[in-house]
Amino acid sequence: MKQLTLIILSIIFNSAILHAQDTTKYPWPLSPVNQSRTISGTFCEYRSTSTSGHYHNGVDIPAPAGTPVLAVLPGTVTVAYTSDPTGYDNYIRVRTVIDGKNKDLTYYHTNPVRTVGQVVSQGETISTIAIDHVHLIEYYLGNTSLEINAIRPDGGLLNLVDIWKPNIRTVRFFVDESTLQLPATNIGGKVDIIVHIQEVNGSGSSSGSNNGSYGIGYKILSADTQTVIYNPPSNSLRYQYYSKPLNDYVNYNYYRPEASTSNHVYILTNGKGASDVAATRIVTNNYWDAGSLPNGNYVVMIYTYDTRRNADTVYVPITKTDLDLIPPSQTNLYSVTSESTNSVSIKWEQNSTPDLKGHRLFFSFDNSGWSLRDNENVLTSTVTSKSYDYTFDKEIFFRITAVDTAPSANLSVQSDVYGVRINKGIPKTLIVDGFTRTSGSYKQVYHDFVAYYAKSFSTDFQSTSNSAIIAGHINLTNYDLVIWFLGDESTSDEAFSSLEQEIVKQYLRQGGKLFVTGSEIGYDLFSNGTSQDKLFFNNFLKSGYLMDNSGSLTINGEAGTLFQSLNFNYGLVSAGSPYNEDYPDALDTIGGSQVLLRYANSRIAAVGFKGLFEGGSKNGGVMVMGFPFETIIGQLSRTALMNSIFSYFDLSTSINDGNEKRLPRNFVLHQNYPNPFNPSTIIKYQIPITSHVKIKVYDLIGREVVSLVDEVKPAGDYSIELNSSYFNLSSGVYFYELRTDSFINLKKMVIIK
Numbered sequence: 001m002k003q004l005t006l007i008i009l010s011i012i013f014n015s016a017i018l019h020a021q022d023t024t025k026y027p028w029p030l031s032p033v034n035q036s037r038t039i040s041g042t043f044c045e046y047r048s049t050s051t052s053g054h055y056h057n058g059v060d061i062p063a064p065a066g067t068p069v070l071a072v073l074p075g076t077v078t079v080a081y082t083s084d085p086t087g088y089d090n091y092i093r094v095r096t097v098i099d100g101k102n103k104d105l106t107y108y109h110t111n112p113v114r115t116v117g118q119v120v121s122q123g124e125t126i127s128t129i130a131i132d133h134v135h136l137i138e139y140y141l142g143n144t145s146l147e148i149n150a151i152r153p154d155g156g157l158l159n160l161v162d163i164w165k166p167n168i169r170t171v172r173f174f175v176d177e178s179t180l181q182l183p184a185t186n187i188g189g190k191v192d193i194i195v196h197i198q199e200v201n202g203s204g205s206s207s208g209s210n211n212g213s214y215g216i217g218y219k220i221l222s223a224d225t226q227t228v229i230y231n232p233p234s235n236s237l238r239y240q241y242y243s244k245p246l247n248d249y250v251n252y253n254y255y256r257p258e259a260s261t262s263n264h265v266y267i268l269t270n271g272k273g274a275s276d277v278a279a280t281r282i283v284t285n286n287y288w289d290a291g292s293l294p295n296g297n298y299v300v301m302i303y304t305y306d307t308r309r310n311a312d313t314v315y316v317p318i319t320k321t322d323l324d325l326i327p328p329s330q331t332n333l334y335s336v337t338s339e340s341t342n343s344v345s346i347k348w349e350q351n352s353t354p355d356l357k358g359h360r361l362f363f364s365f366d367n368s369g370w371s372l373r374d375n376e377n378v379l380t381s382t383v384t385s386k387s388y389d390y391t392f393d394k395e396i397f398f399r400i401t402a403v404d405t406a407p408s409a410n411l412s413v414q415s416d417v418y419g420v421r422i423n424k425g426i427p428k429t430l431i432v433d434g435f436t437r438t439s440g441s442y443k444q445v446y447h448d449f450v451a452y453y454a455k456s457f458s459t460d461f462q463s464t465s466n467s468a469i470i471a472g473h474i475n476l477t478n479y480d481l482v483i484w485f486l487g488d489e490s491t492s493d494e495a496f497s498s499l500e501q502e503i504v505k506q507y508l509r510q511g512g513k514l515f516v517t518g519s520e521i522g523y524d525l526f527s528n529g530t531s532q533d534k535l536f537f538n539n540f541l542k543s544g545y546l547m548d549n550s551g552s553l554t555i556n557g558e559a560g561t562l563f564q565s566l567n568f569n570y571g572l573v574s575a576g577s578p579y580n581e582d583y584p585d586a587l588d589t590i591g592g593s594q595v596l597l598r599y600a601n602s603r604i605a606a607v608g609f610k611g612l613f614e615g616g617s618k619n620g621g622v623m624v625m626g627f628p629f630e631t632i633i634g635q636l637s638r639t640a641l642m643n644s645i646f647s648y649f650d651l652s653t654s655i656n657d658g659n660e661k662r663l664p665r666n667f668v669l670h671q672n673y674p675n676p677f678n679p680s681t682i683i684k685y686q687i688p689i690t691s692h693v694k695i696k697v698y699d700l701i702g703r704e705v706v707s708l709v710d711e712v713k714p715a716g717d718y719s720i721e722l723n724s725s726y727f728n729l730s731s732g733v734y735f736y737e738l739r740t741d742s743f744i745n746l747k748k749m750v751i752i753k
Helices: 002-014 247-253 274-280 449-454 466-470 498-509 521-527 531-539 635-648
Strands: 059-062 068-070 075-081 091-098 101-108 110-112 125-129 133-140 143-148 167-175 190-198 215-222 228-230 237-240 265-267 296-305 311-320 333-340 343-348 356-364 371-374 385-389 396-404 418-420 429-433 461-465 481-485 513-517 543-547 554-557 567-569 586-589 594-599 604-612 619-625 680-687 691-698 704-713 716-723 732-739 744-751
Touching: 075 101, 075 110, 091 125, 101 143, 167 296, 167 311, 190 215, 190 296, 237 274, 247 265, 333 396, 333 418, 333 466, 343 396, 418 449, 418 461, 429 449, 429 466, 449 461, 449 481, 461 466, 466 498, 498 513, 498 531, 498 619, 521 531, 521 543, 531 543, 543 604, 567 635, 586 594, 619 635, 680 691, 691 716, 704 716
Parallel strands: 091 110, 429 461, 429 481, 481 513, 513 619
Antiparallel strands: 059 133, 068 125, 075 091, 091 101, 101 133, 110 125, 133 143, 167 190, 190 265, 215 228, 215 237, 215 296, 296 311, 333 343, 333 461, 343 385, 356 371, 356 396, 396 418, 543 586, 554 567, 554 594, 586 604, 594 604, 604 619, 680 716, 691 704, 691 732, 732 744
């Protein structure tokens, strides 16, 4: 076994450089410059200091605050950032020209003492350490956007002494893309190999003993370890951290449930091999197909090494079996709606997995703590909907998971999260989830973004997928407001298909009110769309298109509108967004629309229109936002914006508490009382939404004789007195009318004198 290990590692070491070499070498940035120091953080370690995690893009060299930092190469200062009073985010960048190519080095977490444009010599003091270390970032020669490893074997820091080997702590096996762990005695199907490695870079330093590795790989050997049964691409090498992969893929490289700044746990089977990762900087989902092997005993060999060829290898005996370890495919929720004031209906798509047993349905009141409502014994494979009594006047959320018939049941990935709120009064809002893309900024196969919208207002809502709209299960005209979110849905996924466009057109023509949000709507429909797409974008979404990237993550409300007091940020995971937003659309007005929101650089972020749409019979409204609502940072900011949106559409977002009378759910004009009357009578009416109310009195031949009300009123119950003497009305038959933008009713009354 030892002889085979040495042969394998020798082959790997001799072919391990996967990049065109950058052999630039330089001394240390701290005095004495030729003396090796402890490295307390290595290149491409996992960092859990942001919500979604990221790669460490340099090497950390510890020293006390105030220690002079020296230029490792001569050059010109291109950046000297000093705006952080703590010094943590301050840095200086020096550019050196080597053989006509630019070579950049950044000295991060340091306070610059040189300014932009100054020429510095090698060994000259350029900054001082702000807190406890300098974070040295090196960029590839001739490519000043590609970060590379400053302790790589063929370049970087000179005289690095590293005699400490990395240690493979644990090796585990999971069903691909799941948290279902497999025992080594029952391996089969598509398998993820999860490996915890601790790299040491110093003696007696806790901060120097939690670094990541340089190269990692695996092979499948025969039970006696003498024969290689399976050799993955790149001669078994899965990752080699010469240059940094893209941060968007860090959680395919590392095992997110356990990886942290001090705990480096790798998904060894992801990616297409180290050569592909080096070339593309992408780590896609992948697996080891254990199902392709005959049943029997094997050995999984895991190896790792650092930049100085210190290595560790472990051998894990396994048994491959035919045990069913493959989970069912994901089941998609269709909709969660309210059938009545005390009933909730959940519908889902038919799952075609051959060995499907049924589903487990979970519920939550806060989208946090989840409980099982029914299992696969109730929700069998033929069941695709379920209704439940629901008497609470608060929101409830649901998600569903498919279950197969295996002796040890396999569970699918969960569905998206949908929900409903009933008995809180109108307006009645439908939240449409049109976001299915997983190749953009957000890469998970499920999300809970419906909850982001639902929690930003307090009145009734229901939720649905766009698939249910297309299938005709949901009628938009039943709703006062439709919120349609698209995330970063783009050209390959279609923001609005031709069928969806026709459904939306009919809704707007009949007086519907639509709020659309997403970052690629204009890019898809107008920049890359058909002539039909462009007409829909201009004539029904009432939006013009300026550019694909607005260049700002800050939003301000437009002066003179209901949105003028708003100011917020969005699209930054490190600040709390669920995903980064990198290409928000910049819009323009067209066809009578107006600016509602602007980016901080004054480009238009949202437009709105109220009025009659092409071919329409009633006034409707639309608001289109060029960035995703769910990426807005902070619940308060999301709520403030949603309040303004509801107000823009003359809708109410608020409700009375349990001690007050509930808001009316419908328009009603009551019969006056008394009737007949002399000289006075009371007319009562109720309106469920903020409306421009007109109440007029007409004589028997239709002439207007009295205007009692002509003003905008919020939702509520009202009454008004009509005194016939005051208006000099004689005996006879009259008619009184309640009229709003969406309601007209007429009743008869009689004056007897």
